[in-house]
Amino acid sequence: MADKREHILIVAEQLFGERGFDGTSVRDIAQTAGVNLAMISYYFGSKEKLLEAMINFRSEYAYGILAELNKDQSLSPWDKVDRLVEFYVDRILNNLPFHNIMYQESTAFRSIDIKDKIIDLKMRNLDQITRIITDGQQKKLFRQVDIPMTVGTIMGTISSYTQSRAYSCNILAIREDSDDEVFRTKLSKRLKAHLKQLLRAHLDIRNDTGPMEK
Amino acid sequence: MADKREHILIVAEQLFGERGFDGTSVRDIAQTAGVNLAMISYYFGSKEKLLEAMINFRSEYAYGILAELNKDQSLSPWDKVDRLVEFYVDRILNNLPFHNIMYQESTAFRSIDIKDKIIDLKMRNLDQITRIITDGQQKKLFRQVDIPMTVGTIMGTISSYTQSRAYSCNILAIREDSDDEVFRTKLSKRLKAHLKQLLRAHLDIRNDTGPMEK
DNA sequence: TTGAATTAAACAAACGTTTAATTGATTTTT
DNA sequence: AAAAATCAATTAAACGTTTGTTTAATTCAA
Numbered sequence: 001m002a003d004k005r006e007h008i009l010i011v012a013e014q015l016f017g018e019r020g021f022d023g024t025s026v027r028d029i030a031q032t033a034g035v036n037l038a039m040i041s042y043y044f045g046s047k048e049k050l051l052e053a054m055i056n057f058r059s060e061y062a063y064g065i066l067a068e069l070n071k072d073q074s075l076s077p078w079d080k081v082d083r084l085v086e087f088y089v090d091r092i093l094n095n096l097p098f099h100n101i102m103y104q105e106s107t108a109f110r111s112i113d114i115k116d117k118i119i120d121l122k123m124r125n126l127d128q129i130t131r132i133i134t135d136g137q138q139k140k141l142f143r144q145v146d147i148p149m150t151v152g153t154i155m156g157t158i159s160s161y162t163q164s165r166a167y168s169c170n171i172l173a174i175r176e177d178s179d180d181e182v183f184r185t186k187l188s189k190r191l192k193a194h195l196k197q198l199l200r201a202h203l204d205i206r207n208d209t210g211p212m213e214k
Numbered sequence: 215m216a217d218k219r220e221h222i223l224i225v226a227e228q229l230f231g232e233r234g235f236d237g238t239s240v241r242d243i244a245q246t247a248g249v250n251l252a253m254i255s256y257y258f259g260s261k262e263k264l265l266e267a268m269i270n271f272r273s274e275y276a277y278g279i280l281a282e283l284n285k286d287q288s289l290s291p292w293d294k295v296d297r298l299v300e301f302y303v304d305r306i307l308n309n310l311p312f313h314n315i316m317y318q319e320s321t322a323f324r325s326i327d328i329k330d331k332i333i334d335l336k337m338r339n340l341d342q343i344t345r346i347i348t349d350g351q352q353k354k355l356f357r358q359v360d361i362p363m364t365v366g367t368i369m370g371t372i373s374s375y376t377q378s379r380a381y382s383c384n385i386l387a388i389r390e391d392s393d394d395e396v397f398r399t400k401l402s403k404r405l406k407a408h409l410k411q412l413l414r415a416h417l418d419i420r421n422d423t424g425p426m427e428k
Numbered sequence: 429t430t431g432a433a434t435t436a437a438a439c440a441a442a443c444g445t446t447t448a449a450t451t452g453a454t455t456t457t458t
Numbered sequence: 459a460a461a462a463a464t465c466a467a468t469t470a471a472a473c474g475t476t477t478g479t480t481t482a483a484t485t486c487a488a
Contacts (some may be wrong), residue, residue, distance in 0.1 A: 022236030106378040148385045149408035156370025164320035194363035201415040
């Protein structure tokens with residue numbers, strides 16, 4: 001085992017993601033990770049600090065890519081939106097356990113530290129997406145929309161299908177015990193296609209609301 | 215206290231909604247409800263069956279209204295979509311604790327009974343909304359969209375803002391300790407406006423995707 | 429030999445649930 | 459009408475686990 005500390009983090013991520021923070025005991029983690037119970041206190045101090053360490057561990061890598069997307073001058077705003085959708089769907093689907101934890105922990109307020117970290121993460125997301133959309137607006141391609149709500153739509157749509165595997169499999173018309181890869185592939189395609197179509201219509205300046213046909 | 219059993223259910227709903235199922239002890243519930251600890255086993259059998267009873271208790275009332283909306287012949291599909299948005303935003307915002315529980319419990323699989331109940335609830339929602347949208351499609355007002363994904367968008371957008379009060383208050387530009395009513399009113403307005411605008415663009419047959427301006 | 433890594437064992441507290449006794453009102457019997 | 463019986467409602471206490479954390483001893487490499 002190369003890095004025992006990291007190994008514990010990954011095992012804990014899996015379990016927290018499946019059973020929730022309160023639904024997972026430190027004994028569960030220790031046993032699954034194949035380490036002694038006391039090692040968790042030894043490395044992290046407490047169960048709660050383990051969660052905090054996990055958020056730090058996973059947050060770092062997420063920042064770079066979106067910022068890069070924004071810098072790329074060669075991409076049109078429309079291309080950027082498509083890339084954005086692909087980026088988020090891929091990132092969430094490839095990190096389902098962690099996403100589930102963030103998802104659950106943003107409701108529960110475990111500690112001020114953790115709460116602030118999660119809000120910080122969300123704010124950065126919002127900030128990056130805001131730049132992409134305002135850029136499109138300045139170039140007269142996108143219409144005026146409620147940007148924070150639009151971000152909620154993107155994240156919320158994805159979450160609503162990562163949250164309940166049973167329901168999702170039902171919709172995707174695959175067996176509930178299907179391979180994880182099959183599940184992700186099917187869901188990824190479906191989500192990306194939907195979100196792209198949705199955002200094209202939502203953002204396009206030519207779709208600014210005229211009178212409705214009755 | 216008129217109906218002690220119901221009173222326990224309501225208190226438990228509050229606590230589960232705030233702290234999660236695993237984060238709430240039966241002693242918490244008993245103390246907050248002002249009843250003896252043993253009464254919870256006496257009335258419900260177990261903590262898990264209390265949750266099940268709660269889902270039954272809350273599920274019943276939800277069905278009627280949407281079905282009625284579908285029957286109403288005088289409303290155009292566009293009107294129905296607007297009503298739909300208003301119905302869902304209101305219902306969720308007026309039942310935040312229960313919504314949070316459903317939200318959390320659809321990830322955790324507490325028991326097969328509970329899982330099935332939640333899926334059943336979701337399926338009924340999907341079914342009702344499907345009727346509204348296919349109706350609009352048959353009348354050549356709505357274009358072809360991925361209906362289950364669109365439902366996910368509606369529910370997910372709302373959830374993404376009911377899930378984390380701290381973040382939402384940040385976006386709504388109100389203080390985090392604002393009155394509950396203030397929070398709901400502001401969020402309701404914002405969500406309804408956004409979702410209506412979004413769905414108008416998304417569903418309108420005139421917005422069927424032509425080539426994008428570059 | 430020093431100090432970090434690892435262990436089994438123990439800790440007190442909290443957990444969900446059960447027990448056995450008691451209350452209080454309603455029904456049945458005298 | 460009074461007494462007895464019945465049964466659901468309620469209680470304090472205890473049950474056996476499980477919880478997160480700590481201790482003190484031991485291993486192991488530097």
